[in-house]
Amino acid sequence: MLNVLLVFEGNEEEAFFEIVKEKGVKAETVNLSIANAKGALNIPPLFQDALSNDRYDAVFCVYDVDGRQKEEDSPFCRVRNSLKAVLGSIQAVESISLCTNPNILLFYLLGPAKPAEIKGKLVPSKTANTNLLHAYWDEIGRNPEKKYNAASWQLKLMKYSYEDVYSYEALLENAHELSTMYQKDDCASNLQLLLTALKVGDLSYFKRAILVKKGQ
Secondary structure: OEEEEEEEOOHHHHHHHHHHHHHOOOOOOEEEEEEEOOOHHHHHHHHHHHHOOOOOOEEEEEEEOOOOOOOOOOHHHHHHHHHHHHHOOHHHHHHHEEEEEOOOHHHHHOOOOOHHHHOOOOOOOOHHHHHHHHOOOOOOOOOHHHOOOOOHHHHHHHHHHHHHOOOHHHHHHHHOOOEOOOOOOOOEEOHHHHHHHHHHOOHHHHHHHHHHHOOO
């Protein structure tokens, strides 16, 4: 069994990966651990610490693009530059980076909607996504003071909707339609590759991250 750690930027990711841990990991193949960095710029130091921890066989970093891949001072670019300083090459950074453009809300939405229904509607601003989320989670945005802001109650609402309203299997199926070119396309991610590997127990997917962990 592989011990895999995901280091991610915030509470939205934490609630999402709690869904993944419950519904998306094939038994007796991967032991999935998660770590909330509480901010994108905290990801590189947590990642560096995990590299020296013998508990983990592979470590991945999960962070948003937010459409700012060409801005040198954006969190996306700063995280990548810091990871490159740790690992020595952009190729190694790409091996352990799981990125979504614009953001992780895309994956919550893939349970009830296909990428074509989301493309062009999901934006980096949390509050600006209120109406989009309201279409699938009625309580969000029902009143003006309940705009989306990643509040605990909102994340719990979306998380628990995968117990009896939306299907994780549908999420994975719709995710297969996503482009993986997250630095080029505005509705794209490579996270679905990890999710599929976890679900089916494809240990070969983790090979590159394991080599990075070993400094190879």
